Amino acid sequence: MITRETIDKVFETARVEEVIGDFVQLKRAGSNFKGLSPFSEERTPSFMVSPVKQIWKDFSTGKGGSVVTFLMEHEHFTYPEAIRFLAKRYNIEIEETEVSNEDKAIASEKESMYLVSEFAKKYFQETMLNTEEGKAIGLSYFKERGFTSETITKFGLGYSPESWDAFTKEALSKGYLLDYLEKTGLTIVKEDKQFDRFKGRVMFPIQSMSGRVLGFGGRILSNDKKAAKYLNSPESDIYHKSKVLYGIFHAKQAIAKQNNCYLVEGYTDVIQMHQAGIENVVASSGTALTPDQIRLINRLTKNITVLFDGDAAGLRASIRGIDLILEEGMNVKVCTFLEGDDPDSFARKNSFEDLVLYLETNAKDFIQFKASILMDEAKNDPIKKADLIRDMVVSISKIPDRIKREIYIQECSRIMDISEQVLLNTLAQLVKKDISEADKKFKQDQKAFEVVKTETQFSQEKVNIIYKLERKLIEILLLYGNHEAEFEDVILKLNEEGETIEIAEKNNYKVFQRIFLSLQEDEIELANPLFKEIYIDLIARYNQEEVFNQEQYLQQLPEEQAQMVTDILMQDEKETLHNWETKHIYVKQKDQTISQYVSETIISFREYLINKLVADLMNEFTVNQEIDVEELKTNINDYNKLKVVLTNKIGRIRSTYY
Structure with missing residues (x-):
């Protein structure tokens, strides 16, 4: 058990605005900070952090509390885990009393899965660095890719031996339960047999924004045509592929600082770019880009630059992803590499200065990119050209901001040599259709939830007064x-x-x-x-x-009382979200x-x-x-x-x- 003295020291040292700033892009709002909610989908900030009170409040979901509460809500930490995370961040030595068997027994299922995953990460890395097989196969592969020892350690890269159950046996011998090995997908259980999922693969740990190991990606090195080249952990209570971005833990601070995020396809693209000095880079881990992944970036920056190689299939995939990014109200550019190059190989061959120069010079606005890619297909075919123009207008219609939409219509008119009015009419039809469909859905939802006001509800209104x-x-x-x-x-x-x-x-x-x-x-x-x-x-x-002392008072309260007190304390801060002063209205x-x-x-x-x-x-x-x-x-x-x-x-x- 962590001592009270350590907990008090953590609360005294940790700054809520610094910790939350690692997960959410915060902007100054008077004496407070505001940002987009990390718990809901929104485009207008409703998330408030008070440095003076050392608490936060998310007005879109009602959640709020101390810096520890944030980590428990956002990263699903237990209370002790949140304290350990903060102690590590602020270099505070943790003093502990002996943990009883009863305390060990009540560890949550999710926590057990996290512990198993962390053990697996250490096992795979130690196997690669300290065994003959690991050094000959796994370490050699990463060294051939040009990764330094520092990079290998930083990203927790490892190797799973060419044995049916080497990892499973080791985990069981260390006291980890087979049930959690199976639930994390590290071990496959069939009847009386169990074997390692990632046998004979180099390993890439997939981490959350706070650095917790959620799952793994494994690449096979043999020429076995029956086996998938890349294999990911299955979906579990702690790993949801569509909500995770590879490299986000190492990239979050650079993304916020540079106010831009480079989006690539694979693990090695991220690692090589990072090693080259471009640290604000993440990958969708080989999956199609999802709205949840985009929102993860949206908390840190409004700007995404998608990096793709010259492969036609990849470019097509990028076009589909662009519309999703635009729909989330973000700014998107696309940078492609010459045929035969990808972010990994290009970063390996060029200096940091040349890499930065190339990215800055070749990053195109999505309209220019779409036009350059699709015009080759349309060529002199008027029907294909008409389809291309309509496709571009469809992308523009996804942008929530009306001013941006009009600017892009002007740009599209110039590039495609077509009347701006025709494009505006087409855009109006598309927007009207979207609004109509949204309105229809809203009315259906309203009808589904329509209720008659009862005496009980009327009584409830009276109760609300007191x-x-x-x-x-x-x-x-x-x-x-x-x-x-x-x-x-x-x-x-x-x-x-x-x-x-x-x-x-x-x-x-x-x-x-x-x-x-x-x-x-x-x-x-x-x-x-x-x-x-x-x-x-x-x-x-x-x-x-x-x-x-409000901070000390909050940390000593039971959860329900702490939530209510936070809600009350942050009610005043809600006014600053509306920027009344800019409208000459003073609260x-x-x-x-x-x-x-x-x-x-x-x-x-x-x-x-x-x-x-x-x-x-x-x-x-x-x-x-x-x-x-x-x-x-x-x-x-x-x-x-x-x-x-x-x-x-x-x-x-x-x-x-x-």
Whole structure:
């Protein structure tokens, strides 16, 4: 078990904006950072990171929390794994107490699969570096490809021996369960036999954005025509081929820094380019490019440059991928190599300077690329040329941004020597068709989920009022609990004539004291169990601690409470997502009039309770006609007078809730 001291040190050292910045492209937004959600498909940023509060919030999904929570959500780490990841990143030595057998037994299934995969990576690399067979076959192959020892170590390259069960036997002898060897696809189990999936192959570990081993790619070196040249791990709970990009772990920082991502086809393309000095490069691992893979890049940059060799099939594949990239609202260029060259061979033959120059000089905009590739096929055939032009307009129609679409229409008109108006008309038809289909689907979905509003739903709306008021009280306690402000107290005194009069006195209170005393005076308990727990805990902490530390408070909370507290803390930050200042609309800061803000909230709470009492009296009368009508009127009248007194204290009558 990791000691409390180590955990505290990790939280004190780790910076949420630095860690999340490795996974999401963040841009400054006032005192915060914003970016595209890594948990949903979106084109407008709704993901907010607060360096001051050291928390994050994803307004598109409702998720949020500390730096550890982010790693648990995004990378599916367990809590200890997230702490270890951060400790490694910030060079913090981990102190541990002895782990019990019970703790080992409750490790999650996914965690066990990750552990097996990490063991496999080490096994394959050690086999290649430390055995005669590994050095003669695996290491020789990588050295022939021009990979240095540093590159081999960096990418975790290895070798699986030419034996039916060498890896499986070793893993079982180390205590790894056959069940997890099978689930990761490392071992194939048939009846009473089990054998290695990657027998006799050089190995390429496939890592997540945080560096966790998800699966493997294996290349066979023999001339066995029956065996596939490349073999990938099968789909599993931790490995989803369509959602992974090879090399993303090593490329993420360079992609964000260069604001561009080079997309290639194979493992060796990535490694060779990386070794040559071009580090912002990833591969789709031999699969057709998917929207999930594009979104992975979209978190880091809006710009993709697709690199392909001169192979016709490859170029065709790139054209299909371009439309997907455009559909995600990204900018795409294409760079091709001369026939006989690919990114791997070209990087091997050229210096870093020549490689950079070639990529910059030969990267074409997708319109120019499509025209140059397809015009050879069309030649002087007018029908084929018409089809080509329509194909180009279809690609342009995928672009969400209207201004970009018009610019590309102008470019297409110039390149293809065709009227801009004709292209615009064609584009309008395509866009109209897309909108029509989207609208049809939306109406079908609406019809499928249409429900009749029931009494239960109406009751829920009423419940939401008290929920919002209680949430507001918790928000005030979290943000301003220790602030001191001047509040007005009404004291009842006897005047010289012996009459009871109200005298207003101004006294200083801490905000948490004012709220606590007000709720005590009215004998109010919070209705929502979660808010009630947080409220009791906060009041206790403010009474015991001179300084309230939000970071320490968050890390000590149970998950459900931590999620709610994060949601409340980041609500203010949501305003900065809308860039109101650029529209000359300025959001009022609550701490500028904190006493008024607190007083209004408490009075709103009291108003709600009064309205509820009146409503309850009316409901009781409808059920029981024997109730004294005059007494009922008197009670309701008294409550309404009290409400007027309350609202007059803040200078305005507030609307009722019923």
